Amino acid sequence: MSKLSDETKKKLRSRTKLIYAGRQPHEQFGFVNTPIYRGSTVLAATVAELSSSAGAGLQFTGSPYRRDGQPPRYIYGTKGNPTVEALQTAWTDLSGAAGTVLTPSGLAAITVAFLAVVKAGDHILVTDSVYRPTRVMCEGVLKRLGVETTYYDPALGADIKSLMRPNTSVIFAESPGSQTFEIQDIPALAEVAHAHGACLMLDNTWATPLFFPPHERGVDIAIEAGTKYLGGHSDLLLGLTSANEKYWKRLRDTFDAFGICAGSEDVFLALRGLRTMELRLKEAEKQGLAMAQWFKARAEVAQVLHPALPECPGHALWKRDFTGSSGLFSVVLNPASEGAIAAMLDGLELFGMGYSWGGFESLVIPFDAKSYRSATVWKPVGPALRFQIGFEDVLDLQDDLARGFERLRSAS
Ligand SMILES: Cc1ncc(COP(=O)(O)O)c(C=O)c1O
CATH class of the missing domain: 3.40.640.10 (Type I PLP-dependent aspartate aminotransferase-like (Major domain))
Known part of the structure; x- marks a missing residue:
């Protein structure tokens, strides 16, 4: 080759x-x-080589780190x-x-x-x-x-x-x-x-x-x-x-x-x-969109904040400038108590609760942007949840969430 x-x-x-x-x-x-x-240590073969790498004359000509005109060199x-x-x-x-x-x-x-x-x-x-x-x-x-x-x-x-x-x-x-x-x-x-x-x-x-x-x-x-x-x-x-x-x-x-x-x-x-990043991102996009559409059809959901959905703020810009969407988005629920949200989330079996995203597994966190926003007002009609959709079968994720919504309703 x-x-x-x-x-x-x-x-x-x-x-x-x-x-x-x-x-x-x-x-x-x-x-x-x-x-x-x-x-840590990189050995030089001669005094001349050591002094040439000591800092003077080092130039950053792009990545990787090179001395001007020289092949990559480690110091x-x-x-x-x-x-x-x-x-x-x-x-x-x-x-x-x-x-x-x-x-x-x-x-x-x-x-x-x-x-x-x-x-x-x-x-x-x-x-x-x-x-x-x-x-x-x-x-x-x-x-x-x-x-x-x-x-x-x-x-x-x-x-x-x-x-x-x-x-x-x-x-x-x-x-x-x-x-x-x-x-x-x-x-x-x-x-x-x-x-x-x-x-x-x-x-x-x-x-x-x-x-x-x-x-x-x-x-x-x-x-x-x-x-x-x-x-x-x-x-x-x-x-x-x-x-x-x-x-x-x-x-x-x-x-x-x-x-x-x-x-x-x-x-x-x-x-x-x-x-595999492109394969995973494209799958995350597919999974995320399937879940976003499912949330849209649920009576408990007031708004789905997903840039690929026309109702999301900035959707037209997303369409103009982006070539895809990933698997992270948020959902605003209709008004519900903190206790009802806890009942919904605590019982989920296929969604972990953790402050990250981008992995193969699904996650959820409740959030409230009101407490720290200062230039704009965040005033959702109800509690907000952020979802990271992983690579599980979306039907299993939907079953888990449907049971969660039942708990939310019974605790309300
Ligand atoms: C949008 C965004 N930028 C940066 C970071 C920081 O990344 P790290 O957790 O590697 O510090 C995060 C982490 O959640 C993030 O959500």
């Missing part, structure tokens, strides 16, 4: 790309996968090894980025993105629908470092320009919001951000680059919690932060300064997940 030519590589469709991205069997004694490299464990480099290269290709860094969690991927761009005295705009720990970071660490946050309505689009200030350095979007599922107009946000010299960041975990190519749509720095769909098996923690040409050097320098590198075992598992 011959090596892929650059010409062929450029033309590959995403499914084929996932099979080849970051793999170099001819450099691994012919073995199909890059093994787990563990290690120290925090800066990368062949396992890490394989995933960085694959993600960079898949995302259409200039480079990617890997962090020990999705939250760390968000941290490194912010710290690569903001400085004391800056103002940033963050969507009101953002993942809660991102908000905690803005209100804690970033505030302490002298960065002021304003939250914006995720429906704003180009009107966000009214919130821009001369010192606004970042617009941070999450589309859809991972509890309330508003889709944002990313190209419009990109236009405003760039006209003001600001950086557009996007938490793209729900769609992944397969359903939303972030950099092609104008995003400068994209974040993926690899813990979710990339891993796909609820057995690893990982973050990926990719950047375009403009922001890549700053991102890589900041990552190197912190030394928050991902563990090789988790990276290896993520590489394994990568090969």
Whole structure:
């Protein structure tokens, strides 16, 4: 089998790309996968080689980490090894980025993105629908470092320009919001951000680059919690932060300064997940839609918040900009007491209750966005539940939920 030519590589469709991205069997004694490299120390053969890798003259010319014009070279464990480099290269290709860094969690991927761009005295705009720990970071660490946050309505689009200030350095979007599922107009946000010299960041975990190519749509720095769909098996923690040409050097320098590198075992598992990510995402989409339609027909349900359903806020934008939907969505129930919700959820046999998603198994959590929203009002008619739909038979999931709804009714 011959090596892929650059010409062929450029033309590959995403499914084929996932099979080849970051793999170099001819450099691994012919073995199909890059093994787990563990290690801190990397030995140099000569004084000249040691001093050439000591820092001076290092240039980040994209992913993988290279010295200008040289083949990949390893210096120290925090800066990368062949396992890490394989995933960085694959993600960079898949995302259409200039480079990617890997962090020990999705939250760390968000941290490194912010710290690569903001400085004391800056103002940033963050969507009101953002993942809660991102908000905690803005209100804690970033505030302490002298960065002021304003939250914006995720429906704003180009009107966000009214919130821009001369010192606004970042617009941070999450589309859809991972509890309330508003889709944002990313190209419009990109236009405003760039006209003001600001950086557009996007938490793209729900769609992944397969359903939303972030950099092609104008995003400068994209974040993926690899813990979710990339891993796909609820057995690893990982973050990926990719950047375009403009922001890549700053991102890589900041990552190197912190030394928050991902563990090789988790990276290896993520590489394994990568090969089947499109198959799993497409199945998650099918399963999620089947369940969303089932919820729509239930009398206990007031609203289904799923971007692929026309009634979901931002559906038209989803249709315009996305090529698919994943298996995470929310449902607003008709009014019910806390006790009735507990009776429904406590007795479920096929849905775990846990704060994650993207694995092979189904999950549910109740949530209330009212307590932390500040730019918009979250006023559902009843309690809200977020569902992660796994790969079980949907008929079994529906049977389990139907029994749950019976418990809800009897406890009401
Ligand atoms: C939208 C979103 N972004 C980022 C993260 C953080 O990922 P991790 O759990 O790997 O820190 C999560 C985790 O739930 C998430 O839902």
